[in-house]
Amino acid sequence: MAQVLEFKLPDLGEGLTEAEIVRWLVSVGDVVAIDQPVVEVETAKAMVEVPCPYAGVVTARFGEEGSELPVGAPLLTVAVGASDPAAADTAAVPVGADTKSGEAEGSGNVLVGYGTGAAPARRRRVRPAAGGGAPRSTAGAGSGAASGAGAPRSAASRADAPPSSPVRESARATPLDAVPGQPPRVEPASDGPVPVISPLVRRLAREHGLDLRELTGSGPDGLILRADVEYAVRAAEQRPPAAPAEPVRAQGETRIPLRGVRGAIADKLSRSRREIPEVTIWVDADATELMNARAAMNAAGGLKISLLALFGRICTAALDRHPELNSMVDTAAREIVQYDRVHLGFAAQTDRGLVVPVVKDAQALGAEALTAELGKLTEAAREGRLTPADLTGGTFTLNNYGVFGVDGSTPIINHPEAAMLGIGRIVAKPWVHQGELAVRQVVQLSLTFDHRVCDGGTAGGFLRYVADCVEQPAVLLRTL
Structure with missing residues (x-):
């Protein structure tokens, strides 16, 4: 049985927080080896080829060439244990599940800030689906009852997210392209009272303008903890702002985004002129x-x-x-x-x-x-x-x-x-x-x-x- 593992944009060092996808080196359905470069990105410092720490079949990619991703956002998902693209359609283990039996080996600490040799993240709480169907994860990342395929996590997730992310699946982005038969699971919003651990959690959410119905708790039976609200607050603060409306351009006008190396130069020069007499x-x-x-x-x-x-x-x-x-x-x-x-x-x-x-x-x-x-x-x-x-x-x-x-x-x-x-x-x-x-x-x-x-x-x-x-x-x- 193949395991679908998610590979996030790693910390590339030197305090870098995002990178621009320059060129994808693999496509969905390609078989990749451990430490094989899968994407070329440009940071504020340099061009870097990012190696994948897993071996298997690429089941989804996130982000188009020319787009920017924050550190911790998913780059791609890999069906580990599959020798061909068809094997990616088998049942998959959710990201963060315990895979001690038949666990796929990773490459270790390939780049700064991530390594595949660390202990697996704690198991997500799983409860039976209504009607006695296949079990599903409370975070919506488990195997679907119809297709039996694991849904990859999306680009809205973060590197420091707890195994049960407080961001609802309905708010997460879908992959750029995915293997047919593996649509991301979308969990509908529920009605009724929201279970929280204490009134303090409700007040904290209210002070930061958070709708508790948009969070998925990591506590027992989906109970929303203070840590869930605090994570959602950090995620909202660090989430890139929404793209502004297309500006009105005068005839003959060209706009060049200040990002990558050019953007880093602009930021550094501006800071120098502000701070140094x-x-x-x-x-x-x-x-x-x-x-x-x-x-x-x-x-x-x-x-x-x-x-x-x-x-x-x-x-x-x-x-x-x-x-x-x-x-x-x-x-x-x-x-x-x-x-x-x-x-x-x-x-x-x-x-x-x-x-x-x-x-x-x-x-x-x-x-x-x-x-x-x-x-x-x-x-x-x-x-x-x-x-x-x-x-x-x-x-x-x-x-x-x-x-x-x-x-x-x-x-x-x-x-x-x-x-x-x-x-x-x-x-x-x-x-x-x-x-x-x-x-x-x-x-x-x-x-x-x-x-x-x-x-x-x-x-x-x-x-x-x-x-x-x-x-x-x-x-x-x-x-x-």
């Missing part, structure tokens, strides 16, 4: 000697040293002298947190928007190792292969806007960091060199910093040291 200072520097030093290093053979890697190496040396800028402000504790290691972020433009990959422990890398790491992360960014870990944990960021052909900028700090160095284009300009006018390779450098972590003297000292290293690379030899 930022100041920008800048200086022009003669980069001729730095360009000559790079040419000499690359002429010696081996990996070609990138200009960004040289600026990164200069910044790690400058942060060693001015650690105030390698920090963040803990607003809740009203403390400045200084770091003893430099996790160097760098802005990278991709087809899906601006991302900031992070080179961990950049202070321990030389120019060649830093070049290799920057190249690896840049390639992963362009191919959409960055993981959330690659995009978080930065302590200082480089922004090379010179690649766009511009001289200067006043960038927004990459929250929650305290500073960002901007690098303009390196261009031939007239410059006074050794008392004479000459054509030199000049770059504009800008430092945007959080004025809470330091004053102008510290920020100016940092930027002046960076400029000195650009003009005279031999200054770096003191730190090598």
